[in-house]
Amino acid sequence: xxxxxxLRSRQPRFRGLEAGHRACQGCGxxxxxxxxxxxxxxxxxxxxxxxxxxxxxxPWPQSAWRVPWLHSLFENxxxxxxxxxxxxxxxxxxxxxxxxxxxxxxxxxxxxxxSGMLERMxxxxxxxxxxxxxxxxxxxxxxxxxxxxxxxxxxxxKNRMGKRHMKKDLLSIIAAHxxxxxxxxxxxxxxxxxxxxxxxxxxxxxxxLLVHSPCxxxxxxxxxxxxxIARLGVQTGLFPLxxxxxxxxxxxxxxxNPVPVVExxxxxxxxxxxxxxGDHRAREEREHLQALADYNIERYGLKGDGDDPxxxxxxxxxxxxxxxxx
Amino acid sequence: MPVTMTRGAFALPGTSLAFKxxxxxxxxxxxxxxxxxxxxxCPAGEDQQEWLARLQEGRxxxxxxxxxxxxxxxxxxxxxxxxxxxxxxxxxxYDSPIAIHGIxxxxxxxxxxxxxxxxxxxxxxxxxxxxxxxxxxAGLSAAYHLLRRRYNVVLFDAMPxxxxxxxxxxxxxxxxxxxxxxxxxxxxxxxxxxxxxxxLGRDVSLDQxxxxxxxxxxxxxxGKSRHWDVDGAVPADLHxxxxxxxxxxxxxxxxxxxxxxxxxxxxxxVDLARVMRRAGVKDVHVVTASGLPGPDTEPDDVLNVVPRExxxxxxxxxxxxxxxxxxxxxxxxxxxxGVEMVRLKKLPDGRGRKSRVSFEGTETVLHVDMVxxxxxxxxDPTGMESVLHGKDxxxxxxxxxxxxQAGLFAGGDAxxxxxxxxxxxxxxxxxxxxxxAEAIDALLSxxxxxxxxxxxIRYDRLNLAYYENRPxxxxxxxxxxxxxxxxxxxxxxxxxxxLAEANRCFSxxxxxxxxxxxxxxxxxxxxxxxxxxxxGSHYVFDYDYCKGCGLCAKECPCGYIxxxxxx
Ligand SMILES: Cc1cc2nc3c(=O)[nH]c(=O)nc-3n(C[C@H](O)[C@H](O)[C@H](O)COP(=O)(O)OP(=O)(O)OC[C@H]3O[C@@H](n4cnc5c(N)ncnc54)[C@H](O)[C@@H]3O)c2cc1C
Ligand SMILES: Cc1ncc(C[n+]2csc(CCOP(=O)(O)OP(=O)(O)O)c2C)c(N)n1
Ligand code: SF4
Ligand code: SF4
Ligand code: SF4
Ligand SMILES: [Mg+2]
Numbered sequence: 066x067x068x069x070x071x072l073r074s075r076q077p078r079f080r081g082l083e084a085g086h087r088a089c090q091g092c093g094x095x096x097x098x099x100x101x102x103x104x105x106x107x108x109x110x111x112x113x114x115x116x117x118x119x120x121x122x123x124p125w126p127q128s129a130w131r132v133p134w135l136h137s138l139f140e141n142x143x144x145x146x147x148x149x150x151x152x153x154x155x156x157x158x159x160x161x162x163x164x165x166x167x168x169x170x171x172x173x174x175x176x177x178x179x180s181g182m183l184e185r186m187x188x189x190x191x192x193x194x195x196x197x198x199x200x201x202x203x204x205x206x207x208x209x210x211x212x213x214x215x216x217x218x219x220x221x222x223k224n225r226m227g228k229r230h231m232k233k234d235l236l237s238i239i240a241a242h243x244x245x246x247x248x249x250x251x252x253x254x255x256x257x258x259x260x261x262x263x264x265x266x267x268x269x270x271x272x273x274l275l276v277h278s279p280c281x282x283x284x285x286x287x288x289x290x291x292x293x294i295a296r297l298g299v300q301t302g303l304f305p306l307x308x309x310x311x312x313x314x315x316x317x318x319x320x321x322n323p324v325p326v327v328e329x330x331x332x333x334x335x336x337x338x339x340x341x342x343g344d345h346r347a348r349e350e351r352e353h354l355q356a357l358a359d360y361n362i363e364r365y366g367l368k369g370d371g372d373d374p375x376x377x378x379x380x381x382x383x384x385x386x387x388x389x390x391x
Numbered sequence: 392m393p394v395t396m397t398r399g400a401f402a403l404p405g406t407s408l409a410f411k412x413x414x415x416x417x418x419x420x421x422x423x424x425x426x427x428x429x430x431x432x433c434p435a436g437e438d439q440q441e442w443l444a445r446l447q448e449g450r451x452x453x454x455x456x457x458x459x460x461x462x463x464x465x466x467x468x469x470x471x472x473x474x475x476x477x478x479x480x481x482x483x484x485y486d487s488p489i490a491i492h493g494i495x496x497x498x499x500x501x502x503x504x505x506x507x508x509x510x511x512x513x514x515x516x517x518x519x520x521x522x523x524x525x526x527x528x529a530g531l532s533a534a535y536h537l538l539r540r541r542y543n544v545v546l547f548d549a550m551p552x553x554x555x556x557x558x559x560x561x562x563x564x565x566x567x568x569x570x571x572x573x574x575x576x577x578x579x580x581x582x583x584x585x586x587x588x589x590x591l592g593r594d595v596s597l598d599q600x601x602x603x604x605x606x607x608x609x610x611x612x613x614g615k616s617r618h619w620d621v622d623g624a625v626p627a628d629l630h631x632x633x634x635x636x637x638x639x640x641x642x643x644x645x646x647x648x649x650x651x652x653x654x655x656x657x658x659x660x661v662d663l664a665r666v667m668r669r670a671g672v673k674d675v676h677v678v679t680a681s682g683l684p685g686p687d688t689e690p691d692d693v694l695n696v697v698p699r700e701x702x703x704x705x706x707x708x709x710x711x712x713x714x715x716x717x718x719x720x721x722x723x724x725x726x727x728x729g730v731e732m733v734r735l736k737k738l739p740d741g742r743g744r745k746s747r748v749s750f751e752g753t754e755t756v757l758h759v760d761m762v763x764x765x766x767x768x769x770x771d772p773t774g775m776e777s778v779l780h781g782k783d784x785x786x787x788x789x790x791x792x793x794x795x796q797a798g799l800f801a802g803g804d805a806x807x808x809x810x811x812x813x814x815x816x817x818x819x820x821x822x823x824x825x826x827x828a829e830a831i832d833a834l835l836s837x838x839x840x841x842x843x844x845x846x847x848i849r850y851d852r853l854n855l856a857y858y859e860n861r862p863x864x865x866x867x868x869x870x871x872x873x874x875x876x877x878x879x880x881x882x883x884x885x886x887x888x889x890l891a892e893a894n895r896c897f898s899x900x901x902x903x904x905x906x907x908x909x910x911x912x913x914x915x916x917x918x919x920x921x922x923x924x925x926x927g928s929h930y931v932f933d934y935d936y937c938k939g940c941g942l943c944a945k946e947c948p949c950g951y952i953x954x955x956x957x958x
Contacts, residue, residue, distance in 0.1 A: 069933035072918040084915040084933065085407030090415070090940035096913035127410060128402035255910050289941035292911055296856060372859070383857040383948050385447045385898070387906035 079106055086129035087121040091288020093278035093295060094118055094194045096252050098165070101192055101276070104262035107132060109161050110153075112146045114170030115139035117201040117280075118194060140174040142166045143182040146189045154188070161266055164191045168209035169199040172233050183242040183271045190265045190272045196280035197232070204283045208233040211303070212357065213350045214335045216283070221338035226350045231357075239273045240312040247273040248308040253296035254380050256388050257306065257318060264308075277304045285334015297329040300377050302358035305365050319369025321378040323362060326355045408936075412914060416939030418954040420908075422926045425848035425900030425950065429491060432479035434819035435462040435532075436826075436842075439476055439491050440901050446494065446893035447903075451886075454893075455498045456510050462821050463535040464528070466503060466574045467557060469496025470566050470881070472818045473697040481850045481899050487863040490884070490892050497889040503573045509539075509581055516541045519605040519835050523547070524591045527555020528817045529803025530610030531575065532824025533831075534583045540832050544583050545604070549590035553579060555612055556804075557817065559637050562662050564880050565700070592774015601798065606831045609778065609785065609801040610824065615771040619654070619764035621717050627725035632659045632765025639666055643876075648761040650674035652730050654717050655765030656681040656694045657815075661701065663765060664709040669876060676757055677704075678712045678732055680747055688713075691745075692737050695815070699868075703880060706871055716747070718754060720762065729758045770805050784808070790840050791827030798834065800827040848900035852950035857907070861895050864888045898949040902928035908943035908952060917943060 073084075081102025088095035098118055102109070111134040113119045119136050122129040137145050146164035153160055164182070166175050171193035182189060198216045199205040206216040211232045215221050219228035239247045245268050250258040258276065265272035279295050281288040298304040299318065303326060306318035330336040330351065339347045339354075362368055369376050397403060429439040437458060445454035458465050469492050480488035501507075519542055523534045526548035534544045552558060553575050557566060579585050589595060591611065600607045616631045630646065636659060639645040647670050653660045656679030664675045682688030684698060694701060694713070705711065714736055721729035734753035737745045769783035778785050778793055784807040787793050791800040802823025808814035826842060833840035867882035874880055884892060908917045908930055916937035917930055924931050928951070944952040 069918050069931050069935065072920055072931060073915075073933065076918060077921065080915060082915070083405045083407055084936035085410040085412060086914070087410070087412070088913060090938045091942050092913050096911065099913060099915065100910075122407070123402060124407075124410075126397075126402050127406040128404055129407035131404040134404075252911075287941075289945045291913075291940075291942060292946050293856075378859055381857055382859045383903065383905035383907065384894075385444065385903045385905070387904060 079103055081105065081107070081109075081130065081132050082122065083129045083131055085127070087124060088117070089280075089282050089288065091281050091291045092117075092121075093252050093280060093291045094167070094196055095121065096291070097194050097258070097276045097278040098122075100252065100255055100258055101163070101262050101274070102130075102132065104259040105161065105163060105190075105266055108159075109133075109163050110149055111135070112137075112142045112149065112162070112164045114142035114166035114175055115201070116167035116170050116199075117196075118165065118167065120201055139170055141178050142170060142175055143178040143189070143191060146191070147182045147185065147187045150187045150189050162187075162189045164189055166191075166193055167200070168193060168195045168197055169205075169207045171195075172209045172235055173207050180242065183239065183244050183273070187271055188269055190262075190274065192274045192276060193235075194278045195275055196278045196283060198280070198283050200280050200283045209235070211354075213339060213354060215338060216335070226338060226346050227335070236275060236307070236309065240309050242271075243312050244271045244273060246308070246310055247275075249275045249277070249304065249306050251277040251295045251299050251304060251306060252279070253277075253292050253299060254306065254318070257375075257380055261308070283335070285337065286332055290332060294329065294332055296381075297324060297332070300324040301326045301329045302362040302367055303329060303354070305361045305367055307365055314365060317365045317367055318380060319373055319376040320362065320367045321369060321372060321376045323358075323368065326358050327351060330354065411935045412938050413916075413933075413935045416934075416937060417957050418939045418941065419934060419937060419957045420932055420939070420941065420944050420952045421955055422902065422928055422930075422951055423900075423953045424845060424927065425852075426845040427848060427899035427901070428479035428481055429476035429489070429899075431847050432475040433822075434475070434816060435468065435821040437461045437476070439489075440896065440898060442498070443489070443494070443893045443896040444898060444901070444903070446890060447896065449890070451498060451501055452505075452507055455502045455507060458495065458498055459502075459509055461825060462818065463509065463532060463578050464499070464574050464821065465495045466499025466570050467528075467566065468818050468821070469493065469499050469883070470570065471557075471561060471697070473695075473816060481853060481897055482895060484850050485855065485858065485897075486860050489896050490863055490866060493864065493866050493884045494889045494892055496883045497886065499574060500570075500883060501886075503570075503577065506577075509535075509577070511539050511541065511581070514541055517543070517835070519543065520545065520603075521606045521608065521831055522600045522604040523608045523610060524600070525555065525610035525612060525803070525805070526550070526553035526585065526587075527610055527612050527803060527820060528557065529612070529805070529820035529824045530555070530608065531578055532821040533608045533610060533800075533802065533827050534824075535578050535581070536825045536828030537831060538581055538583055540828065542832070542835075546579075546583050546585045547589045547591065547595065548585075548587055549593070551587050553585060553587070555610075559640065560633060560659070560662075562636075562640070562666060563877055564874065565662075567879050590774070597774060597777060605835055606798045606800065608791070608824070608827050608831065609775070609799070609805060610803045610820070611770060611775065611805045613768040613770050613784070613804040615769050616764075617767050617769055619766055621720045624720045624722065626720065626722070626727045626762060630761075630763055632663050632763050633768060635763065636663050636666065645670060646761065647672050648759070650676070650757075650759040651761040651763060652676040652678055652717070652757055652759045653763045653765055654678050655767070657765065657767065658696050658700075660765040661694075661696045661704050661709070663763065665704050665707055666876070668707050668709055669874070674759070675709050676712060676759065677709060678715050678717055678730070680716050680735060680737070681713060683711060683713045689737070699881065703868070707874070716749065717762070718749070721756065727760060727762050729756050730762060731756050768804075782807070789826060789842075790830035791823055792830055800831060802827050845900075848950050853897055853899065854946060854948045854950075857905070857948035858897060863895070864892045900950055902930070902951045903949055904929050905948060907946050907948065911946050912937075912943055913940070914938055
């Protein structure tokens with residue numbers, strides 16, 4: 066019987082986030098959340114900050130989640146998670162709590178709740194779906210929006226070439242909390258992402274995962290390209306994939322062949338003004354972004370020496386029958 | 392799924408399934424099993440992608456079975472085929488093509504070693520009888536494919552043993568005779584009734600065969616040398632190339648002048664040149680109107696030999712004179728003392744048709760004491776008059792059917808080839824035999840003959856991010872000093888090498904079950920089956936929820952998913 070409906074209930078993987086959600090076509094955040102909950106398994110309780118993920122998964126009275134899920138406010142996902150975790154602890158239960166939020170809910174408004182959660186050493190995995198702006202309310206800049214990107218509140222014009230400021234280095238701030246594990250991941254490298262989720266799930270204590278999640282609407286690209294763009298984000302060095310243990314860099318995904326940042330930029334409407342002819346600032350900003358990528362590559366030692374099965378070219382190499390179970 | 396309100400008015404998990412996001416879609420993903428370029432280029436019609444896939448799964452026997460569904464003699468073709476599949480292989484544009492011929496050869500040898508049984512089709516035994524004349528690659532292939540379809544086959548050959556040119560002309564240094572004996576022996580042993588030393592036109596007539604059998608296939612090859620002279624001049628002691636080679640194979644000796652010029656640009660010319668060099672002839676020249684592979688030779692003008700044979704011939708000291716012809720024989724009495732060559736090239740005339748134009752003023756002289764023509768062969772007309780109509784070759788359609796002669800078929804070297812790079816090869820003869828078997832089966836079953844075609848897949852439809860550079864396996868070659876008249880020059884891969892090389896295959900145009908689509912669909916709209924889905928993959932699109940984003944199509948490494956307008 067190969068009817069999709071009957072196959073759905075017999076999938077050889079856990080489905081934490083089901084079909085029927087209202088995310089846009091090719092949504093990176095929906096994919097990231099699907100991958101995270103799949104790897105985490107059924108014994109979890111999720112908390113979710115206000116934002117696209119919350120809205121598109123739970124249009125009342127329906128839910129796309131297949132695990133317990135709570136939403137309260139934009140700013141308090143980590144605070145709620147802390148409370149749920151404390152209650153579970155009091156009951157002697159070992160169910161893992163996963164707090165989730167967008168970059169707005171994490172880098173900006175939910176930041177102190179997150180910091181408190183980490184500092185109090187709650188046994189919670191916090192996952193930030195980083196689509197680099199406040200997408201749910203119509204693409205406003207956040208402190209995670211990259212330099213020079215266009216949003217509705219950082220429009221390019223006479224005085225500015227998109228966002229004036231730099232993307233906040235959140236992982237370094239997380240590192241300063243000396244948590245046992247924090248990492249960045251990308252939807253373009255699902256095997257790596259899954260491994261990081263499983264790693265974090267095994268740790269007793271606060272852990273943090275930052276997942277680069279392209280947004281076709283906010284970034285101005287066709288939904289078809291979400292993975293390609295995420296992959297270029299990593300291969301250019303603009304979004305380094307790193308793992309931190311107690312604040313120290315424990316490992317990085319080496320870049321086999323660094324790709325020039327223009328390959329990443331030119332596919333996205335939010336960087337369109339960086340390609341306008343006759344504006345000398347366009348070139349300047351492209352060079353600036355290239356310098357930021359080069360800085361990341363140097364800072365984290367991303368340029369590997371020689372081919373590595375876990376580098377940017379090796380980590381997504383396909384094999385017949387699917388990826389080897391690790 | 393109906394939406395039920397809970398008492399506490401919270402949403403039930405998974406109830407979003409009630410909302411069919413499939414209605415958002417205007418294009419839908421579909422699976423398209425396209426034709427990989429290797430398959431498209433293979434004159435025998437093999438689906439290399441398919442059998443390489445079985446090897447990737449670690450199932451060599453199944454790989455061989457998939458291979459011999461098209462080509463019953465991989466141990467032979469793996470050694471002598473000029474492998475146009477490798478020239479077409481998409482991997483060639485990435486790093487280097489899959490060493491298809493090496494893996495094919497290994498599978499053929501493994502089958503012989505383990506005596507794997509050729510699988511016959513599971514169809515009722517047929518009562519009809521088919522006569523196949525000529526036990527070369529074309530005839531053997533026709534006989535095999537008819538037998539596979541459970542027909543009674545009687546195979547005739549004028550010679551005492553089967554094999555055609557495989558046995559009588561191709562040097563054992565390229566095709567060891569024990570490989571021919573074993574592989575062909577296994578095919579004949581399937582139940583083909585072989586009648587050796589029976590020549591059509593001498594021992595049996597075409598009319599006799601046509602009245603005794605339900606169909607007749609002619610795979611008689613081209614056994615008669617083309618007439619050769621230079622402006623009417625012919626040396627008194629003329630030896631013709633193929634004849635010399637055949638004689639050398641039987642008696643082990645051949646004339647050894649000080650210097651020889653061989654005129655021709657095919658396998659016969661190159662094989663003979665190498666044999667003569669090894670026999671001690673100091674200067675061996677090959678004069679050919681074709682060009683050597685390179686930038687100033689058009690693909691349809693390249694010397695028609697396996698590229699590595701050409702390299703090895705040069706290594707062994709054979710001197711090539713490409714884009715040249717023999718203009719004049721320099722004779723002392725009736726003996727040749729030299730030839731005058733002139734440069735030429737294949738150029739389009741006023742009507743766009745290509746012909747050879749020689750360039751006055753480019754004449755040069757070669758001092759030789761022997762000239763050997765090797766310019767090709769035509770069908771020996773004895774007994775074949777009624778199908779040749781005075782022509783050099785038998786005219787057929789692509790199923791080998793002869794116009795106006797129902798029940799009579801032909802293929803291989805005997806057929807009127809639209810001359811191309813792949814005509815006149817062993818694998819082309821095998822393909823002819825297979826298509827003719829299909830046409831014969833169709834005729835005798837009262838149906839139309841079919842040759843399934845799939846749309847081709849281009850390199851730019853692959854997503855190369857999912858592959859890595861990996862060097863092609865090196866195949867061993869006997870060192871120059873160790874080469875003799877009998878030992879095979881090119882070696883095959885080890886089992887481990889063959890498997891490693893198979894793993895380099897991109898799986899162009901066919902699902903490799905990599906899970907990418909299943910993993911990357913944000914909407915859980917790709918579902919997986921543990922059994923095969925109806926289209927041969929392990930994946931099914933759930934159009935109730937697929938929003939048509941196209942991510943799966945973009946991220947499918949091998950171009951198996953197409954986005955098409957939703958109906
Ligand atoms: C020197 C040389 C080297 C070659 N090297 C290569 C190579 O490396 N790779 C490659 O792909 N191709 C090569 N070829 C070409 C290849 O051998 C032929 O294309 C192929 O053998 C054609 O197969 P066939 O069955 O049509 O004809 P053949 O192989 O010629 O077989 C015809 C058979 O029919 C029999 N026959 C003929 N007339 C009659 C009759 N009247 N009655 C009964 N039986 C008859 C013959 O005895 C023979 O057994 C080479 C050819 C030559 C001459
Ligand atoms: C205190 C408060 N301020 C503002 C909002 C409006 N609001 C809802 S979602 C959102 C943006 C969410 O952005 P982000 O966290 O990056 O998630 P995304 O939608 O991009 O996934 C905003 C500003 C709110 N709900 N609560
Ligand atoms: S990569 Fe594989 S499927 Fe593609 S052309 Fe080469 S052999 Fe054929
Ligand atoms: S990725 Fe999913 S939603 Fe997108 S086109 Fe493919 S099946 Fe449809
Ligand atoms: S993405 Fe992989 S699993 Fe899906 S159709 Fe393509 S090859 Fe098959
Ligand atoms: Mg956001």
